[in-house]
Amino acid sequence: MRSVHKLKKIELYSIIHYTGYICILLGLVMLVPIIVALIYGEYKFITPFIYSSIVSLVIGILLFKKFNNKKEISLKSAMIFVTLIWLIGSAIAALPYYLSGDLSYFNAFFEAMSGFTTTGFSMYNLDHASFTMNFWRAFTQWLGGIGIIVMALTVLSSPGVNIMRMYSAEGREERLAPSIRHTSRIILYIYLLYTAISIILFKLAGMPVFDSIFYAFTALSTGGFALENASISIYHNIWIELVAMIVMILGATNFALHYTLLKGNWREYFKDIESKVSWILLIGGTLLVALFLYNGSVYGHDIFTSLRYSAFQVVTALTTSGLQTANPSDISVQWDGLGIFILTLLMIIGAGACSTGGGIKWLRIGILVKGMWWEIKSLLLPQSAVISRKIHHVGDIKINENLLRLTGLFVFSYIVVYIISVIIVLFYYQNLSQVLFEVASGLSNVGLGSSLLTPSSPMVVKLVFMIDMWIGRLEIWPILLLMAIAVQNTIRR
Amino acid sequence: MRSVHKLKKIELYSIIHYTGYICILLGLVMLVPIIVALIYGEYKFITPFIYSSIVSLVIGILLFKKFNNKKEISLKSAMIFVTLIWLIGSAIAALPYYLSGDLSYFNAFFEAMSGFTTTGFSMYNLDHASFTMNFWRAFTQWLGGIGIIVMALTVLSSPGVNIMRMYSAEGREERLAPSIRHTSRIILYIYLLYTAISIILFKLAGMPVFDSIFYAFTALSTGGFALENASISIYHNIWIELVAMIVMILGATNFALHYTLLKGNWREYFKDIESKVSWILLIGGTLLVALFLYNGSVYGHDIFTSLRYSAFQVVTALTTSGLQTANPSDISVQWDGLGIFILTLLMIIGAGACSTGGGIKWLRIGILVKGMWWEIKSLLLPQSAVISRKIHHVGDIKINENLLRLTGLFVFSYIVVYIISVIIVLFYYQNLSQVLFEVASGLSNVGLGSSLLTPSSPMVVKLVFMIDMWIGRLEIWPILLLMAIAVQNTIRR
Ligand SMILES: [K+]
């Protein structure tokens, strides 16, 4: 990272090499939806996937073979690799949407990006989407989810990159296990286990088999793609809602913490700062929103129904999942005011670190609040007083100056990106609270909708959302990369 | 400040002593509006002021004499004194509004608070306000303005309190002159000079004499009280608007910088970080809002008129003045979207440090942006690289870690207070963009209105605004004070 502008040939080669590797993987997973097409007799969708798969495999094998990887990939290369792979991966995963004739290539790219980043905004009119395409949509989110966790636990958690550096900064073990490969395997097992459990739970709650698989994929990955325009409200089934809430919370919880819990160390959950932050926000948010819905008789003057709608929407916002039981157009009208404001705040705060979720992250919020409290304490106590600056998150973590400043930098950059995006979108849409809501939904990879972003939205707006989904998913890293290049260029002159 | 809960008797006495001093001053200035009443033949307003003056003088003399000040007032006592004096002063200045029968005591207190904090929200129906009462309204703002500058340059700039500590942190001279008394005198002279110039300019631009004095008072103090419900739009005079813009910018500029400039050191203005921050925001904001107004044909599809309305509202928001040419009800409807969003952002950013204005302050924004830039640089450059961490503001200022963290703490607290206030007000008003706008207007002591806060608003909402005006004016200090007491109590246990 020290000299971003001087990317050595060998580094470039290893980036291309790994890109090839991902293309091959994509080419292979594209064969899975063909099974769905065969089962449901949607034969016309077989060829798009075959063509897409061939394109992907050919490109992949060429890059993988031609650009041999001579040595271990460096951190710098890994960072640039993850920055680009979301774009390249989406470009390829968009092919089936496009080749099937369902979407324009631009919209197909959006759909793929929204899938891999587990955001969940859709360019489909869901009343006419096929089983095959719906499976592909959910599958991209499921793949994106595992990709995000692995990326967060390995590349993004490296020193000098961002706040996750804490995992290594104090000489603690940086990863669940020493190598990326090992980490990925453990995470994959946990992820597969949770997926299976989720499918069973959804089935037991009363969903058809296809729907169970679909929603297990999109809920655990906090992706939020839906089978119907009305999302899961169409089931009118409180058990399904409860299962969805549990699965979304599972997906939004740090997978390093899941690993610790699964090893039997249950106490860790209650000691963890993220648990505290998330439950305070969840309960506080639910009560406030329920009060708002009840006062305004949005779902009748009924405290139970108000709580039901409130809890679901608060969970989906806080876990950045984006499944919804509230109608999108209701959110922009009847939820306007306190309802939309609280959801917006929760979406910006976002999910747990090293989870499938997005946003600023519970960990960073916890660090900031604690940091501010220590700051006030040190300001007001005698200078001799010693303040313990520790938090508990998958082990004790000492919070040093550096970490606090990096966290501040992250939040500041996040807000700047948010404000700029809001300003641009406001040139096309005038309803401020709706724009604040949906831009937060895009940047934090939530996908909760209020009927603003639709297939017929202007290209510029879609572009802003795509860039936001990308920046949000990569935790501001692309911005820092651009800044780095700017800094380097200022220096060189 | 080290032990807030242990306020020594002698310190309490000096706080009461100085409170008495301010009451005496208030009792004396209350005699001035009587002259206005005599000139305009509004004799029925004479007795309310005489009664108020007597009450104020009696209380003042009692406190001043009974609680003798044995030694120099300590910083701690001074901080508590300024925290309380805005409340006590407002309680007294409210008397004439109440005794004249114009307002209930609660509304009178609000009006006085809005005056002294130079916020400018009014409980009056201005179509029926008398000359005498209007003079008193403007006069409280003018008095508040000078009070704020003196407070900012002396008490609030002391070490350990807030960001203004920079004035002393690096061994530089903390004040314009060594003592509060001396500082106050210099500031008063500058303030009087500017007031005279403002009156003349308004008169030359075409205002009647009374109006010139009124608006000189409320524009220079960035107070924003108006003579008419439609504020100064009723003049339909571009020269008056230009004069108002200049006077508001004067009032929102650091008076320590004014002092330097008046001594002939003109270059300082162009080197100062606040000048850069303010002009970037002013020009950028004006262009964006003008584009918005033009696109939406809010004032006709006319680029000149759009610029005229845009520039005035941007200046009034950025200087936290609150005079307006745009109709309040237009702001909540036709300005909704980009217009209201930009104004809200500018109000939160606020005016210059050590000026009559409110908000986060240009200086703090400058420090944060610079700080973030240094952070990114240090993250990306070799560790051996030396980064100069200086800004220019009334002299060179080295920005150390401590100062950056204090600035971060300030902004964080400001946003927390803002969000909590928004949530409370949302229980009474549903229009989110309007609530975001007016709460920012209150907390940053702006007073720009969009017809939300009116004399008939619920008591809770008025109370939230009063507390916000107070917290905003005291630069979050009351919150820190409360926190301090909380910290002390946690320790004592
Ligand atoms: K999502």
Ligand SMILES: [K+]
């Ligand atoms: K004001």
